[in-house]
Amino acid sequence: MADGVEVRHLGQHVDQVVEITGWVQTTRSHGKIGFVVVRDGTGAVQCVVAKKEASEEVWQTFADLTQETTVRISGQVRADHRAPGGHELTVTALDVVFASVDEFPIQPKEHGVEFLLDNxxxxxxxxxxxxxxxxxxxxxxxxxxxxxxxxxxxxxxxxxxxxxxxxxxxxxxxxxxxxxxxxxxxxxxxxxxxxxxxxxxxxxxxxxxxxxxxxxxxxxxxxxxxxxxxxxxxxxxxxxxxxxxxxxxxxxxxxxxxxxxxxxxxxxxxxxxxxxxxxxxxxxxxxxxxxxxxxxxxxxxxxxxxxxxxxxxxxxxxxxxxxxxxxxxxxxxxxxxxxxxxxxxxxxxxxxxxxxxxxxxxxxxxxxxxxxxxxxxxxxxxxxxxxxxxxxxxxxxxxxxxxxxxxxxxxxxxxxxxxxxxxxxxxxxxxx
RNA sequence: UGGGGUGUAGCUCAACUGGCAGAGCGCCCGGCUGUUAACCGGGAGGUUGCAGGUUCAAGCCCUGCCGCCCCAGCCA
Missing domain, CATH: 3.30.930.10 (Bira Bifunctional Protein; Domain 2)
Structure with a gap:
């Protein structure tokens, strides 16, 4: 666990394979390629899973991810202008540390003040x-x-x-x-x-x-x-x-x-x-x-x-x-x-x-x-x-x-x- | 405490003059190799804040209560 990399320091590890831990912020799936944005507390990074390149197990784990699932991800750091933050991770290993067992109440959209304060x-x-x-x-x-x-x-x-x-x-x-x-x-x-x-x-x-x-x-x-x-x-x-x-x-x-x-x-x-x-x-x-x-x-x-x-x-x-x-x-x-x-x-x-x-x-x-x-x-x-x-x-x-x-x-x-x-x-x- | 507003699906909101309670997001199923709050098709999901009243019929009108928001007062 201690040898993981903080997301804010990913720029120092371009082309290396690193491990990060954090929470799933959003996922987007496209059939044979998927994106998962992981927030680790120091920043957020988009991780890319390609069905053709990833193992069957990684692909299936990705498909089941929901918002705020806790994950450990290994992948190669790549500079890519299409990624928010300029860097992304090509996933080689993906493990769920803890599932997010219910729908996460706070979605990436507008919410009312009372609801937000209750949560x-x-x-x-x-x-x-x-x-x-x-x-x-x-x-x-x-x-x-x-x-x-x-x-x-x-x-x-x-x-x-x-x-x-x-x-x-x-x-x-x-x-x-x-x-x-x-x-x-x-x-x-x-x-x-x-x-x-x-x-x-x-x-x-x-x-x-x-x-x-x-x-x-x-x-x-x-x-x-x-x-x-x-x-x-x-x-x-x-x-x-x-x-x-x-x-x-x-x-x-x-x-x-x-x-x-x-x-x-x-x-x-x-x-x-x-x-x-x-x-x-x-x-x-x-x-x-x-x-x-x-x-x-x-x-x-x-x-x-x-x-x-x-x-x-x-x-x-x-x-x-x-x-x-x-x-x-x-x-x-x-x-x-x-x-x-x-x-x-x-x-x-x-x-x-x-x-x-x-x-x-x-x-x-x-x-x-x-x-x-x-x-x-x-x-x-x-x-x-x-x-x-x-x-x-x-x-x-x-x-x-x-x-x-x-x-x-x-x-x-x-x-x-x-x-x-x-x-x-x-x-x-x-x-x- | 006073003035104004508001309360409908998990969330954000629609529903004309009182006339079958809806959409988007999220969730579940399916599709898609570059998405940026992705997109497309399908599905599940409701005691319309609570209690009365008027009416053939109330989410909508009336009375009371409750919650919340904004403004004011008090202050940092």
Whole structure:
């Protein structure tokens, strides 16, 4: 088994006889010549069986193949322009490793979304799904590389916690030895603590929101990367974000050209994604939207159509910064130049992908933070340790959270973020 | 939660004004030596989401319920 060849390396074995293992993607039979396309996880190759040249046994095995049968094939590698991928295999031996005992549900044709999600465990084998998840893998590797290269320390934050986070109504509750525990909806508060230990830190992991959202931009379980930097202000924070997002996008463009082609993503739309990104204050954004006829007043949060109208003005992601205090979380630092607002930013991706980052400078003053916790009626005891960070050598610091699925959806041009996670969790989907 | 849409064969969809429930793909059988979601001929495959109602007659009309999709809100 170990001496087999991966399909992606077939070009190095032209005219040699090699063995491959994989799954039957399609078969086409013509009476005395047959074609079987085999996918091995690294690529797909067309294998040719000619009745005149193959043994009776090989011919009969070929005739019985069905979609997704697991096979082991030996054959001679030939360069042939008629074959997808440029190479094909002239079959000399063909063995069924495991039969595909029923009709494979997912056929090479259109299917409905519900059916595909019910069969997500099988849908993963499709070329566009494979391509999307490959880009995700590249982006995740790029995330770690970016921060490792800049001396950030990765901190793995807890998934189970007491009541702590942004707003209580959207937490998944679970039993914890007779007490209530909640699934994390952010690692931010914990990386704030770690920032005083390592200066530059980030966490990366799943996060859970019990929001009853039913949009193409929401999952109940999604992955988020959250850097936190000591002695960084809001402007430093936005500079880090534009450098970070540009790095992720360019990494995918450079290293996932094949995948983006399979996804029919025009990478020209991504080539402009380089610093600096445009910056629009919330107050400027409201003026712009009112001029465009949107029904919106200073003080209310931006809705999805508002965000689209703003991001449509630019060829790369755009920052909207310094939102009204009331529209944002309790831990954000008040803007000294305009106390109605806090030092924060969203990063809006182009083409209607919406908010891929939310970030802010954190409130570093103990008494102001305590006042905000009381204003919002949050359980003070649960935040005692968080307030401690402002008692023992407080420090200016900023950070942000980037949603992995939204970012990869934007990069790949997929409409719905549920395709960019292997097993999406949504309000009405816990299977498979 | 609100607005809009939708539910028919394993899958994707048709079925005129209420009048015999159909096609393509997949599957099975047969044919074909260069196919690219091959093609040609034949076959099997149905509680039209569920429960009521109107009617000589309901996939189609009415009422209720359920599922799903899209949009909005919430957010990354």
């Amino acid at each position: 997500r465990h099988l849908w993963l084998r499709s070329s566009q799904q494979r391509a999307g998840l490959r880009v995700r893998d590249e982006v995740e590797m790029a995330i770690h590389q970016f921060f490792y290269d800049r001396d950030f320390v990765r901190i793995d934050t807890p998934i189970l916690s007491g009541a702590i986070g942004e707003s209580a109504g959207t937490l998944f509750e679970t039993d914890y030895f007779g007490d209530k525990a909640y699934l994390a909806q952010t690692g931010q508060l914990y990386v704030e603590a770690a920032a005083a230990a390592f200066r530059k830190v980030y966490c990366f992991g799943p996060t859970f929101r019990a929001e009853k959202s039913k949009t193409r931009r929401h999952l109940t379980e999604f992955w988020m990367v959250e850097p936190e930097v000591a002695f960084a202000d809001s402007d430093d924070n936005m500079r880090l974000q534009e450098e970070f997002v540009s790095y992720l996008v360019q990494r995918a463009v450079e290293r996932c050209a094949d995948e983006l082609a399979i996804l029919e993503r025009d990478s020209k739309a991504l080539e402009n994604v380089k610093p600096p990104f445009p910056r629009v204050s919330y107050t400027e954004a409201i003026a712009f939207l009112q001029e465009k006829g949107h029904d919106i007043q200073w003080g209310s949060d931006l809705g999805a159509p508002d965000e689209v109208a703003i991001s449509d003005q630019y060829d790369r992601p755009v920052f909207v910064h310094d939102y009204p205090k009331a529209a944002k979380a309790f831990y954000m630092k008040e803007n000294p130049d305009d106390p109605r607002t806090v030092l924060c930013n969203d990063l809006l991706a182009p083409e209607g992908y919406g908010e891929i980052i939310g970030g802010s400078q954190r409130e570093d003053d103990h008494d102001r933070l305590l006042a905000r916790i009381r204003d919002e009626d949050l359980p003070e005891e649960a935040y005692a340790w968080y307030l401690d960070l402002r008692k023992y050598g407080s420090f200016p610091h900023s950070g942000f959270g980037l949603g992995v699925e939204r970012t990869v959806a934007y990069i790949t041009g997929r409409r719905h973020i549920r395709e960019l996670i292997a097993f999406p969790r949504m309000i009405n989907r816990l299977y498979p």
